[in-house]
Amino acid sequence: MSEAAHAHPGLHHQFDSYEQQRQSASLGMWAFLVNEVMFFGGMFLAYAYYRHRYGHEFAAGSHSLDISLGAFNTAVLIGSSLTMALAVRAAQMGRNKAIVAFLIATMVLGSVFLGVKVIEYSDKFEHHHVPGPSFVWHDEAGSGKYAGADPFKIQIYFSLYFAMTGFHALHMIVGIGIMLLMLRPAWKGKWNLDNHNFVEGFGLYWHFVDIVWIFLFPLLYLIGRS
Amino acid sequence: METTLPTAELPERHYLNQGQGIASWLLTKDHKRIAIMYLLGVTFFFLLGGIMAMLIRLELLTPQGDLLEPDTYNRVFTMHGVFMVFFVLLPVVPAILGNFLIPIMIGAKDLAFPKINLLSWYLYMIGGGLTMYAMVRGGVDTGWTFYTPFSSTYSNTHVMATAIGVFINGFSGILTGVNFIVTIHRMRAPGLTWFRLPLFVWGHYATSLIQVLGTPVVAIAIALVGLERLFHLGIFDASRGGDPVLFQHLFWFYSHPAVYIMVLPPMGVISELVAAFSRKPVFGYRIVAYSSIGIAVLGFLVWGHHMFVSGQSVYASVVFSVLTMLVAIPSAIKVFNWSSTLYRGSVSYETPMLYALAFLGLFLIGGLTGVMLATLGFDVYVHDTYFVVAHFHYVMVGGAIVSFLGGLHYWWPKMFGRMYPVFWSKLSALLVFVGFNLTFFPQFIVGYLGMPRRYWQYPAEFQVWNVLSTAGASVLAIGFLLPGCYLLWSLKYGKVAGPNPWGALGLEWTIPSPPPTENFDGVPVVKGEPYDYQTGEEIFGILGKEAHVV
16 A cells, blocks of 8 residues: 555555546446346246236235235335435545434345245245245135135245345345445545445345335235226 | 677566565565565466366366266356356456556556555455355355356355455456556546557556446446345345346346456457557557457447347347357457558568467457357257357457467566576467367367266267367367466566567567566656557657657
8 A cells, every 4th residue: 555545545556536536436336236136137037937827826816915014014125225325425525424424224125125025934844835845825815806816826835925025135135234234434424425335235235125025015015806 | 689788687666676575565566566466366366276177177177077076166166167267267368467567558557546456456365255254164166257146045165265355356347447447547647648558558457447347337236146045135035026047137237247357458469469569550549449448348338148048039149149259349459450460571580479470360360250259040959068169268368368478478577577598488378279279179169069068077079179178178288387487587587678679669678677666767758659660759758758748
């Protein structure tokens, strides 16, 4: 680390300017998100294929989910995206305490989402709606509407439900972990007008996780609910 | 080498001696040191995969299954495939040569994200470590492709540990790809426009796109297999309405483009070698650059040619067959343009050039048999025979490994500042070429005659071809071990190379060998086209030290 590093705090040695550093960080995050899109894309492909084949069973499985919990979670997650955007704004203005406050708010909302997810998952376990040897299907929710649904094919719906929401939740847990690590540098004033790439990049990640849910909610909860 | 000054001395300070001790390596953020650490890791896994290969060849020396148990044989060829594909061929050129050279070639101090670069290396080693753990605990027998339902339901071997290893290693590749994309976009020196970039950089750019777009898809496919084994999710389980062929679609959506991950950076290496040792610019520079992108894009549209006999719709197969043949166009453009570069050039047969010429021949055979296999009717006939095995070894070993060796011999004096013995290096290039053809050409014949892959015994009439193949593998093994010996020797006793032992053009040859940690003394500027061997104008300068900067 040369004198230049001291003259420009937060400017990494491989970059010539803050501008170059910011553009690199932003492009890197976008490229990483492209990778994430493809990662979830594999599951969305499987979803499209099986929904096409087993539309009736997917509607049956979808009816066993609690739509109000799903809607509540959607609102919570969109709220967390708002607080995240405010945290990014605070970082751009170098307001340390505001960054910390908004990060904590985002974490709280994220945790509420995960808590609701735990309730939903445990409900699935209680009703033996988890794919595997102990899977049992009674058509209570549809009250005979989905009489012909094949329980084996309904397991495909629940396989996708758990895989997609599970990987989504995993991304949220990782995100909350990263936010925990961000609290200290935020408090110490690491981010300022010149150097707030990290908060900005993380904001992109959090919004991405939010958008995945915006797709998951209708695809999993709202089948045949007209 | 004639241009080496007898008085050449190693620079006093360089990246190898700035910082001593193991911690200065394990915590380094210098792309050059990380490249050396990759070199060690890849060499180790290459050795492991090579031992597996020799076990396969020894078993197949005789028609009877007399050396290995059939179950053991399944595990040996699986571990050979897993180590060679995921831990050798994918990282061999990008993570070693690309890591070392891309920042230097574009005039940067380092990659855009040095810490993530180090993280990539750790992910690679952790992934490799888990796979080795699976191996010592008894291995995997699914084949490197992890086809369901075998990998998800029926295999009782260590599928999980291997799958997690491959999954983690995938993220190493993704992060390297992101790093290269950002570095090439944002860190180029003043004056270094896209069409002044060395073709080596173009090849890596195309490969990075595939890594970012393709690797996550195989990651999710493998993850879903894992969830099926652990939690009985039934996405690929036919007994619950799942579709095992869906796994093949997801797997090959990545794993076919992965072949181009393996071969595009090597093609970049060949462009550099052919230009440097013909003393000519690469013929049709722009079209060679575009053809890299063309191969990367087309590569995403051909995965179905692995599934001609997997119950895929015959109409889909016809489309995939035609699309696959299209890949021959950008590939052929490259081969023709390299040949045109050689034409009337001042060709000198230094060791790296021998590898480049070997590549041209081997890739030609590998590529043309690829067109044969793309032909639907022919592929159904030779599917899962040794014809296929020979084809992809011609592309992957003849392409990736041979050109890696060429590149390693070309940039070795840059990496370590010393030359290796000429005689031994040329001998080993010859052994690799002869040994390789002797190993794999007979496999085309025996495959065409009907010998299926992945069996530990075979009808006696195939023996003569298998004996030839095993003999070739032994020669090839010596050809691979020799460089290990003389390159190590050269580290201490080799003649000091000086900054530009080949008299080649390129930013990497304007700095000392081995380079200093910060690569350049100032900000380099580029004032002309690459490979400008003919006009002899000065195309590189240092910002502020030249009056007329373009």
